[in-house]
Amino acid sequence: MRVAVLGAGSWGTALGYALATKGYDVAMWDIDMPVLQSITAHENTRYLPGITLPSSMHGEPELKAALARAQLVVFAVPSQAMRSVGTQAAPLIRDKALLCSVTKGIEVDTLMTMSEVLQDVLPQRLHSRLTFLSGPSFAVEVAREFPTAVTIAGEDAEVTSQVQRAFHTPFLRPYVSDDVVGVEIAGCAKNVIAIACGAGDGLGYDANTRAATITRGLAEITRLAVARGANPLTLLGLAGVGDLVLTCSSVKSRNYRVGFGLGQGRRLDEVQAELGQVAEGVLNAKSVKALAERAGVEMPLCGMVYAVLYEGRDMADLRSFFAERPLKSEPEHHLGRWTRRFRRRGRRVAAGPATPDA
Ligand SMILES: NC(=O)c1ccc[n+]([C@@H]2O[C@H](COP(=O)([O-])OP(=O)(O)OC[C@H]3O[C@@H](n4cnc5c(N)ncnc54)[C@H](O)[C@@H]3O)[C@@H](O)[C@H]2O)c1
Numbered sequence: 001m002r003v004a005v006l007g008a009g010s011w012g013t014a015l016g017y018a019l020a021t022k023g024y025d026v027a028m029w030d031i032d033m034p035v036l037q038s039i040t041a042h043e044n045t046r047y048l049p050g051i052t053l054p055s056s057m058h059g060e061p062e063l064k065a066a067l068a069r070a071q072l073v074v075f076a077v078p079s080q081a082m083r084s085v086g087t088q089a090a091p092l093i094r095d096k097a098l099l100c101s102v103t104k105g106i107e108v109d110t111l112m113t114m115s116e117v118l119q120d121v122l123p124q125r126l127h128s129r130l131t132f133l134s135g136p137s138f139a140v141e142v143a144r145e146f147p148t149a150v151t152i153a154g155e156d157a158e159v160t161s162q163v164q165r166a167f168h169t170p171f172l173r174p175y176v177s178d179d180v181v182g183v184e185i186a187g188c189a190k191n192v193i194a195i196a197c198g199a200g201d202g203l204g205y206d207a208n209t210r211a212a213t214i215t216r217g218l219a220e221i222t223r224l225a226v227a228r229g230a231n232p233l234t235l236l237g238l239a240g241v242g243d244l245v246l247t248c249s250s251v252k253s254r255n256y257r258v259g260f261g262l263g264q265g266r267r268l269d270e271v272q273a274e275l276g277q278v279a280e281g282v283l284n285a286k287s288v289k290a291l292a293e294r295a296g297v298e299m300p301l302c303g304m305v306y307a308v309l310y311e312g313r314d315m316a317d318l319r320s321f322f323a324e325r326p327l328k329s330e331p332e333h334h335l336g337r338w339t340r341r342f343r344r345r346g347r348r349v350a351a352g353p354a355t356p357d358a
Contacts, residue, residue, distance in 0.1 A: 003074065004026075009077075012028065014140070021054055022169060026056060027070070038059075068094075074101075093126060100132070100133050102133045111290055130155075131159060131160050132184060134239040136238060136247075138250070149173045150173075151174070153183040157178065177237070192288050193220070193248060201263065202259060202262065214249075217302075219331075227295040281305075
């Protein structure tokens, strides 16, 4: 198979590596020429130093050349670059190509998910070819061939299963799903909760606070995803709880590290400068707040992270999330309308098939 990976950063390179281990011909494209040169020399010295890349992988500076023969196109650029890259790629992609976005995030100006952005810029003929890969996966661990499982969501079952087979290697196990919106909302909102988790640790709290933040964070993300039409069970899978636990409990997560620094009382610009890379959760906090307001969904942890990042609130106020808010119940609160609908349906089923869909 011939593959084009657009975006030769950590994640694009790690997935390019996985595909190249199968003998696929992988062309990596990016605007960063030194990165492409280093890939052709079999190492991405900037984003994945120390990993020897297979010889079937090379840097390709021309987008047209990268896409001309590609049977699988992987979009791995940061979320805010997706529109411009998708627009440039649109006229160059072959009709029968499989498409997979591995980017997590929401476009800040429009509040569109990556699937909405790509549908906006790609011709109609390619919409059914689109799939979205997400799940608990640090790039460096995939490139070291540590066993990893991900979810690939798409609306066309046959296309999604072809992409699943393409990414399957002895160390990378993809599951398929038809819940694109659930997978996308989970992949974006978990970054904001990771900042809260890092902050708890930075403040000197420990396992209790982390577990509470992850669990209540999951409740918030589920509410938003369900309000947008997601299946709540998606949030219990790899793209939901899997990615949330990964991001919230490892110093490999940039978002966790930003939160940790803020929890220690350091300034955001200082922490970000030290990181030297983008922590998408800082932007995601804005988008998630706006999406929650639009959907009329309560997301107090995400709201608090937003207030710390953009309104000067002190991260030490994480304590007030636990101490001052009105007491609630779970899981009714957590699954909201969906749970009530489920119960009504359960009562109907118990009473016999009164309606054809019971
Ligand atoms: N790093 C990980 O472990 C990981 C894991 C899973 C998902 N992701 C997701 O993958 C996406 C990419 O993350 P990353 O970690 O690879 O980022 P990165 O910062 O390591 O790399 C981004 C790459 O995109 C390139 N780029 C930026 N703007 C571009 C443009 N306009 N045109 C062409 N290339 C452009 C940059 O030059 C860089 O090489 C994010 O949405 C992230 O959430 C990352």
